[in-house]
Amino acid sequence: MRLGEFQKILDDQGIDACVFLDTDPNIPYFAGIELERCILIVPSESEPVFIVSRLEAERVLNNSRVKNAESFERSYERESLLAKHLKGSKVIGINKDCITTRDYEALQAIGRGFIFADVSDSVSSLRQIKTPEEAEKIRESCRLTDRIIEKCISSFDFKTELEVKNFLEFEAIKLGSRPSFDTIAASGKNASMPHYSGNGKIETGFCVIDFGIRHNGYCSDLSRTIYIGNPSKKERELYELVKKSQQAAIDSARDGITAEELDSIARNALGEHKNAFIHGLGHHIGIQVHDSGFRISPGSKGVLKEGMFITIEPGIYQ
Amino acid sequence: MRLGEFQKILDDQGIDACVFLDTDPNIPYFAGIELERCILIVPSESEPVFIVSRLEAERVLNNSRVKNAESFERSYERESLLAKHLKGSKVIGINKDCITTRDYEALQAIGRGFIFADVSDSVSSLRQIKTPEEAEKIRESCRLTDRIIEKCISSFDFKTELEVKNFLEFEAIKLGSRPSFDTIAASGKNASMPHYSGNGKIETGFCVIDFGIRHNGYCSDLSRTIYIGNPSKKERELYELVKKSQQAAIDSARDGITAEELDSIARNALGEHKNAFIHGLGHHIGIQVHDSGFRISPGSKGVLKEGMFITIEPGIYQ
Numbered sequence: 001m002r003l004g005e006f007q008k009i010l011d012d013q014g015i016d017a018c019v020f021l022d023t024d025p026n027i028p029y030f031a032g033i034e035l036e037r038c039i040l041i042v043p044s045e046s047e048p049v050f051i052v053s054r055l056e057a058e059r060v061l062n063n064s065r066v067k068n069a070e071s072f073e074r075s076y077e078r079e080s081l082l083a084k085h086l087k088g089s090k091v092i093g094i095n096k097d098c099i100t101t102r103d104y105e106a107l108q109a110i111g112r113g114f115i116f117a118d119v120s121d122s123v124s125s126l127r128q129i130k131t132p133e134e135a136e137k138i139r140e141s142c143r144l145t146d147r148i149i150e151k152c153i154s155s156f157d158f159k160t161e162l163e164v165k166n167f168l169e170f171e172a173i174k175l176g177s178r179p180s181f182d183t184i185a186a187s188g189k190n191a192s193m194p195h196y197s198g199n200g201k202i203e204t205g206f207c208v209i210d211f212g213i214r215h216n217g218y219c220s221d222l223s224r225t226i227y228i229g230n231p232s233k234k235e236r237e238l239y240e241l242v243k244k245s246q247q248a249a250i251d252s253a254r255d256g257i258t259a260e261e262l263d264s265i266a267r268n269a270l271g272e273h274k275n276a277f278i279h280g281l282g283h284h285i286g287i288q289v290h291d292s293g294f295r296i297s298p299g300s301k302g303v304l305k306e307g308m309f310i311t312i313e314p315g316i317y318q
Numbered sequence: 319m320r321l322g323e324f325q326k327i328l329d330d331q332g333i334d335a336c337v338f339l340d341t342d343p344n345i346p347y348f349a350g351i352e353l354e355r356c357i358l359i360v361p362s363e364s365e366p367v368f369i370v371s372r373l374e375a376e377r378v379l380n381n382s383r384v385k386n387a388e389s390f391e392r393s394y395e396r397e398s399l400l401a402k403h404l405k406g407s408k409v410i411g412i413n414k415d416c417i418t419t420r421d422y423e424a425l426q427a428i429g430r431g432f433i434f435a436d437v438s439d440s441v442s443s444l445r446q447i448k449t450p451e452e453a454e455k456i457r458e459s460c461r462l463t464d465r466i467i468e469k470c471i472s473s474f475d476f477k478t479e480l481e482v483k484n485f486l487e488f489e490a491i492k493l494g495s496r497p498s499f500d501t502i503a504a505s506g507k508n509a510s511m512p513h514y515s516g517n518g519k520i521e522t523g524f525c526v527i528d529f530g531i532r533h534n535g536y537c538s539d540l541s542r543t544i545y546i547g548n549p550s551k552k553e554r555e556l557y558e559l560v561k562k563s564q565q566a567a568i569d570s571a572r573d574g575i576t577a578e579e580l581d582s583i584a585r586n587a588l589g590e591h592k593n594a595f596i597h598g599l600g601h602h603i604g605i606q607v608h609d610s611g612f613r614i615s616p617g618s619k620g621v622l623k624e625g626m627f628i629t630i631e632p633g634i635y636q
Contacts, residue, residue, distance in 0.1 A: 036513070054596065055511075055512045055513045055596070055597055056513055058511055059511075059513060059514075059515060063515075073596075074616075074617060075613075076617075094419070096418065096419040096420040096423070097418060097420050098418060099418065099419050100414065100415060100416060100417065100418060100419070101412070101414040101417050101418070101419055101422045102414040102415050102438070104419045105414070120420070162494060166491050166492060169491050170488055170491065173484050173487050173488065173491070174484060176480060176517070193373075193376055193377075194373045195354070195373045195374055195377060196377075197377060197381075199494070278372065278373070278391075279373055298392075299392060299394075
């Protein structure tokens, strides 16, 4: 995605070439492929180059947007290939959020005259605004997830939380996808733990399902609260209150609003229950489930802009 | 695992406290739990401390071996808790293989007088030798995987590679486990690509299955080569040759042999086909599928010791 724009940013900032390594999510972002051990070099003024294991060379040719690849057989060759491609570069871009201290020191040893510039903010700003192609992929991922959860709820006949989780994850795998995070199915008193992980029985009361998939490289993250049995009047009111809070945030999520404002709209809509909303309202979503960018939470300095994709997930945990 | 031994190493090396962050695999190694955002501080002479999000506090109490936890509500509180617990420490251990440059710089800013010592080699040596408890977990993970693959092969009636992959991954999820790496099912000509990823039809010929699970925190990694149809005499010979190579390595894998020697025993057993064995023989296995430690490959300087768990996976790719 947006490789040309990123190269322009590098050029503007006087960066000769940017180096991404291994599990840096900017590699699948720019190249559309995830590889086990690899280096992606993005020069400001010439074609990007992949340095990959020989075992991955064919996959790069078939599946990557960056076709220009050099492969190594032994790990130590990786560094000499890197050195070769950085020859003549002076200012090197790195992503400090991802590069390990080990790799950073190795880069420093390669070129003793290198000057390093952190590109994490630039690349994060870029990634926050999705292209139409990315937007469609996220929408597709959400549509599929919605359908899976619908199927799960409409035929809800599970005895344990693990059965719910398995049903959801099987459906994801059938699509050739994977869960984008640890699926949560939390019933009864467990429903009050936002990051619950366990395998209790399905009990009468609220059951919270938090589930997402990574489909064609893009994530979804959906929560649904259902009720097992007959909710009391008070329970119905609580459910409606959370829904109202979510809707208030959806209605206010417009270009120009700050993340903090949006969070507080959802929070205030919970009235006397707002102290039971014990996490932030949401986060960016994209190639990562918690994608690059600010959280939508109290104290966040971010401002929403057109083209961003965020989650809106208020809750009452009590 | 072996927290006491690690603390003794820290003490011997004059390290006051070691800091592990976020996705460092040494966190599940020592504490037996994986958390989204966390810091594990291991002082040489006092009890380890977890710094975790408030959302994770209950899970730590229920599931972690390190029970001593402090929780933060907002991200910025993480650093002040860290500073508090490092007060009085001078020499700080870090794992350079994992710590990001961002986090390293943040640590440097916390204590301007800190001296940093890399613990990656010490912790890697420790993790290479499995405790009896770990050994049993790896064995159990392998037994379950073997059973899944057996089930897959004995009722083999799949039309596509994706169906094979889905079958294996469903079975893993049923056990409450996850695939430990991207499952490979490669049929016909695809079987000659070690890291194949795709969804072709199941064709006559060799079909390579490479599959592992992470069960109770410990990984398996098993390959099986099956044949669809009736193998020719030459194909049978090739299969037997790889099996012989694998057996030769298994027979030679003893305390004291170097990784390089073991690799070359398997390689030489392939005779004229040894150039078609285009990757290393194996790797350590444990809480990670490619666990901490040397590869079993040409040029490796490692020496095998009792208590190590490695994979032995020769192949002819042609």
